[in-house]
Amino acid sequence: MTRVPRSWLYVPGHRADRVQKALVAGADAVVVDLEDAVPPDRKAAAREAVAAAVAAVAPGGPQLWVRVNDPDGPWGDADLDAVTGSGIAGIRLPRSADPGTVRAVGERTGLPMQLVIETAAGLARATELATAHPLVAGLGLGEADLSADLRLVSDAGLDWARGWIVVAARAAGLPSPVQSVWTDVADLDGLRASSERGRATGFVGRSVVHPRQLPVVHDVYTPTPAQVRRAAAVVRTADEARARGEVAVLDADGRFVDPAVVERARVVLELAAPTGGDR
Template sequence: MTPRSWLYVPGHRTERVAKALTAGADVVVVDLEDAVPAEQKTTARETAVRLAAEGSPVWIRVNDPAGPWGEADVDALAGLGVAGLRLPRSADPALVREVGTRADLPLQLLIESAAGLARATELATAHPLVAGLGLGEADLAADLRVTGDEGLAWARGWVVVAARAAGLPSPVQSVYTDVADLDGLRASTRRARDTGFVGRSVIHPRQIPVVHEIFTPSAAEVAAAQAVLDAAARAQERGEAAVLDGNGRFVDPAVVRRARLVLDLHHPSEPSPGGTS
């Protein structure tokens, strides 16, 4: 199923990790990178390995795999029972191929620089285990020297195109850093949904209900989607590729794909490995 919320939690704060696992997010992402001070990197990595040994279906954001911390993270988690790895600062397809081969786990690539953005289509197809693209917007904005949110609009559109062109899930929107501003989160998340993102990373449990509100279809949307699939099934039985449904709406394969996404979001309890920061 398609996840709506991806909750980050610092890996060295074991008490927070335990709470995050029961906070109601569709996916938990244990962070070994930005939220973890240098002196706690080993502790965070040990937490991730323990969760893997327990079979916990978490994602792990490792450190930059081009550096020693990231190399150690990948080596420690390679082949273990986590859902996958989020790779920060992704910009080099060759490095992604190396990590994919070493880790043997699904990879979500966080694009956080102009160099990474320029190679987004190459990154998306760098290794069969690449499961999603996304933006790390704070770092990307700094690298691009944009001063307002509108300066990232084209980058967001480009990562949506790069992901979908590679057959990957729609990207997961980056975090909204003002935890207290739930109205701003709601408006930002609605824009993300309308421009091709599905789901959002969050940094506090209080953000989860807002993200779920935006990405959970209404009862009317669910009913309409089911009607589309029913009409398509009847058309298939008659050997037709497109048909008008009972309300006079044209139903073709593209409309069916959209209806299936609506129903996936209506039943998000079994996350699929797509999407990211």
Template sequence: MNAVPRSWLYVPGHRDDRVAKALTAGADAVVVDLEDAVPAAQKDRARELTTALLDEHRPGGPQLWVRINPPGTEAGERDLAALAGRRADGVRVPRAEDPDAVRAVGDRLGLPMQLLLESARGLWRAHELAAAHGLVAGIGLGEADLAADLLVDRDEGLHWARGAVVVAARAAGLPSPVQSVWTDVGDLDGLRASSRTGRVTGFFGRSVVHPRQLGPVHEVYTPSPEERAAAERVVATAAAAAQRGESAVLDADGRFVDPAVVARARTVLDRAAPSDQPAPAPSSGETR
């Protein structure tokens, strides 16, 4: 499995059958959803099943995250009470707008947090939110809600917002944001093309809502053997130059290698899988 997750598979927390399938679907991370995917009448069941899962979960397999309900809501407060003291790889915090609320979640749970910016207010305060707590592990967009709040087209109207969240994340020293979901589950070509655009514009990894989306996402967000080999050559060239007391040098192909180029090469290697794993086979099983 990659050290940096390429895929984040959402699964509704009230469906224990789908959660079990999601954990073996081949995702790098599974996000048990207590929020949008769970009907109001099923919130308590989702919470109970999720806490039981966390109590039983052992290391190995995909990372296990939980998307809570918005802090400050009754459901959100119940989520925090249930998760306090339990182990998870982290929580996703929806509708993040208030740095004080983020700090309260971090202090209460002591878990890494990914913040979802889903409103104009949240996007406007992205820089504050990214730096609100030492446990903020990432920020990203909830594009459907954000587009509705901004009164824009979800694709064309959010180009600038995507750039803004990339800048805010990197300025705060956070990882590249995780790309938002592609909702047309049947359009894998569209998912693949959109993911390529996301990768070249500063995102890494993608949230998905169905196992059949994992293959295209892993394909796009796994550095190719050629990319890895090129990165290894850059690092080796830089190491040899450093031994000669040089910080910038031309490589064997006449390309300029300086510290910025080396840093980019190391990022490629960090994101590469330690061993090649086959992409998950298309699945007809539902997870959401």
């Protein structure tokens, strides 16, 4: 069993020095950004950095993803050419709103896609987007852009969107979504509180913009030893019950164990599983 990534560290693709540092910062996944963090005149340099980043990932290192520019924008074609056949784990597709575009990108690149939903139009079509192509690997929110598009005046206005994206992902059989970034890098207490709400409401990891945020995200999204022991006991009890032809039993502590309880326990074990890049 391989751990579900808890952290996804964004790094500007045109900053080769930062890319190299990000690869050893301790994140479970690194996202080389070709989009918002890269000035227009450095887009080509950022694309060229993808191959170097792939070569620099050490055995057991983080997953390497790339956030491309909008496929329908001026840099989309060149970005997709750069990532196709590059050896990366997958791409993050920004401003996802059109299932047709998702299908076209999937066919063109052959890469797993995490769809970043940043507009009201994309949010309204989340269930269609989630099933647009077999290579859709997950959904997520780009909360800053989405807040602007929805004309929100408070973070609380995103609560329903967060719940909806969790539902849309799970209804399509996709992994639970990854939380959007916490932009106030200095506010680690706020990051912790927000991440704890995220985990409680169905998210399984978080995008970050600075390595100093990694310990907090890992702490929140890594089950405690006690939680792991309880989960392992639940799965063991269920396996023993299944061998007897039963599907719902009481465990040794008198707790009811049914398939739903077992599924939650398996999620805990996935979050706690070792990964080659674990630190």
